[in-house]
Amino acid sequence: MHYRTDYHSAALDQAPRSLRLGPWHLQYLAFARQADDPRPPVLLLGGAFQRFRAFSGEVATLLDEHPVILLDLPSQGGNLQLAPELSLAHLADLIGLFAERLQLPALMPIGLSYGSALAALFAVRHPQRCARLLLCGISTCARDGARRLLEEGLALLAEGEVQRFAQGALTGLLNPLQQAATGVPTGFRRALLRQLLRLSPHEVERYRQNTQRLLDFPGFTQHPQCPTLLLVGEHDHFTQPWEHARFAAACADADCVLIHHADHLAQFERPAACADLYRPFLNGQPLPRTAPGSTRLPRRQWLTLDKRHGPRRAPLNPGARLRHAAGGDCAAQVLELGFFGGRLRADWPADWPARGWQLLLPDGPALALLPLRRYDQTLSFVFTHTDADASAALAAALAVALQPDEVASACA
Template sequence: MLIDYQEYNRQAIKAVPRHFWVGQWRIDYLPFASPETAHKPPLLVIGGAFQNFTSYKYCVERIYEDFPVILVDLPSLGSNDQVAPHLGMEDLADLLHEFVARMELPQVHLMGLSLGSAIASTFAYKYPALTGKMIVAGIVVRPRKSWRMLVEESVRVLEEGRMDEFSQAVVLYLVNYHRIRETGITPTARRLFYRQMKALSDNERERYKINGRRLLSVEGLLGYPECETLVTTGEFDSFTLPWENADFASKCPNATFALIKGADHLPQLEKREVSLDLFSAFLRGAPVEKVDGVDVFPRGTYDRLERRRSERLLPCNSRGRVTSESRIGDQFRFDQRVKVVDINFFGCLVKLEQPGFSTAEHSRDCTLHLVSPDMKLELLVFDYDEGGYLRCLFKHGNIAEAERFAGLLNDPQYFIEPKADKAGVRKIYG
């Protein structure tokens, strides 16, 4: 069956999606093309966890000038409400292949943002003859342990029905609160994101858990596509770190890696025009280096990217305590004084006064008590060594408290930057 394109208008993108069935699985799609471009390979935009088709309105409007655009929601993704817990990334890529083959599309370009990036990459690797160019944003090769713990924690909180905490945590995980001034994400936008998460239906909550488990099941990508690829994210992405995106680009022989200045994990929202200029230039074959607001990195330089989400600060008062949430009688099961070696908005390195810690028992149930400022921060401990050092993430689940903490980090009364060494290079602690 040949795909039946429709011309784009702002009402058309709100239409009820068309359906394509592969056995029991439904693929929702909307295809747009002008008569002048309908003969060209289309851009397939693969929906992610939270985006619906209207989320891509501006992308469609820009790309439509040069290429057909097909918006696709695979089972459990975007607004496709099919619950598909047993479909992995490769299964979803195979469903997409069935769609492309049955629509008799000889070649397609691909775009996958965040969760959709792994599906796009898998399709491009398995079906190179069908793939023209590919754009991925927010992709990782092998998820780091700390990232896995954040995703696991969000799924756990959701399963326990703690919707207010879950909703605030998702905002705090995906929005880099340490760089709000640079990214310009307004309080209104953050409140709307929070309300969207809190208003998830039972079906949407179930699909979030499914997609979280899909991400956690990824031990590594199936392979690395050889097609012409643009890998990008925001320079302040604190969820899928820039160096992780660059690591993927380094393994793709025809990849270009670019950072969108002043954005974090949601550059298509925060820096929409820059993102669209970048996507359009890449697809048209124009030099992406000439796009304003973008840093394009030469191959061979990716390993120079900073691996931390933010430089650590030194507390003016390093005294603190780490306690567990669980007790034996009126005593914490774990309670020890610590020295806070370094800290930032996302986590800290602490040294126990007396070495001895069980990550099996306490990696998810600890709290750091700071003396000055007087504050408690819940922890995910992702590493412990026998010298007594704990490497920790903060389980931010309260926006007001997180904003207060972010403000305190900028107060030299409590925290200071590390001094430069004799060579004039900042010492990175931990």
Template structure:
């Protein structure tokens, strides 16, 4: 039987929420999930059902997400990582297996840098090691247009950025997931739009991902093979820096890998958290060999 606990807490004046789903049999350390710009602590339900068989699952609405307080753009990733640690303290967890996806990968990376002793193993997906000037202009343009564009126009622009339709580059359930994402983003509340704007501008002004010090924790960095937003090259560059990292891609997936290949993604992270050989999973392709020599 699975139990659920939700707590509201405050850190440096900002209210946030933390949620724990605990199963009867937890062979692994608890799993903390940190998601993307449009994910709240209930966005992981499908994944939770697969993961809670192996470990307790922790999700959060950090400041700037979901029902938590708005977080100004000038408050950076260090604060978000610190609040994630504060959230674990509230539910009595010292060490976790940590998963960061998309925006959450930046927070998870910073968490592992600051609190390596609290991370058993780390999994990162949709990593951006930096923004090109074109990407920065695109994101800033979305924020500028947000007050004047209708919900549908905004939703289609974001969906095209994250999961474009490209000839010869198919993704699993691509059209269905694009439709679902577009429908969800079309109905964003004014509060959600404000949070999106601030979180996006933080990407354009904060140091996006400072690789050093590289956390010396066992890590897997995984990318969708068709991801044009945070390309597999970003993940490969980060894996080169980490002292204990595997770098993998999953086919028929782009930046929305988490939704397109959800079962495989959960299988991958469970294998990693068990200490297994993730590069031997049939749906994974290891990054080119040789980064041990290049390190």
């Protein structure tokens, strides 16, 4: 590998190098302080639509101690090549071929969100090429609620309901109930929403392919054997803390750290707290016992970490109605209600559709929901949050109803 030695933030906007592996084109940038640096490089793998420029902070932080490679696989980041036939495992193997072709030493991947699944699979399938592994927002899609919401997003895009898709996706990435804690500016939320609303047909197809790969992934039957560090925002509702802890427990040599005042975009919301963990981990040093802005989760808690991620309670007036877009309607009793979902009792016929339902609460707007699990006449569900006004009204009602110290049952 011949590294560029002229790194500056604007270099991340320049045309990347390209490597062809059979029919597939991989795009990358590679930087180091010396052109022939022999040390293990850090490999940055971002979310499906994250461009290289999003990593300017990470590159600047890491470059003094490590070579840094930014890689876009087909359909990822700035790489526009569509690849519907490639699975997550196929993409992980392309990383292995990339390392082999460029004769790289063992890599140290940092995988974020969608990139975390690719990085973890690479570590499992090519252990000899992976020295250390850092994951943030591990996207295994094992939780029923997460899968149903991703499926709903794809269905809305297929129906041309871009506004509803964008609003639901935004709520999944940036927890609106914790905006004061995370400090995510309203302007940033609006900018991200505009980006989602303006997806081109090509970008929509890329999103569909990337999401379908996650949904088709059967799960990890093996886990990384190399030293592994998992970081998770304490308010991350899309990829929750307990899921990170379970993944860490299955790894051979792992640590799991909670990032304070952050949700799914922890590395961008709390860059200093994350960087304080990047440095010792990538250098093979012990993590600090305490670090500003984070809490190292004790191993004894990993398999017992509470799955309760948001407060729920029985409403004072539990009477409600379920209404379907095609005309179905029935009475319901709300047993638990939270911002992301709840549990109700209703005379729910087994052949009723899985989509198109709304919950009508007394004196409140209609809330779109997806059914999850049914036990006799009791149904658990998640809200899609595809209507911003309805979501805001629900949040306001819950803020009045819930006590500050109340902790009730949880995520779906």
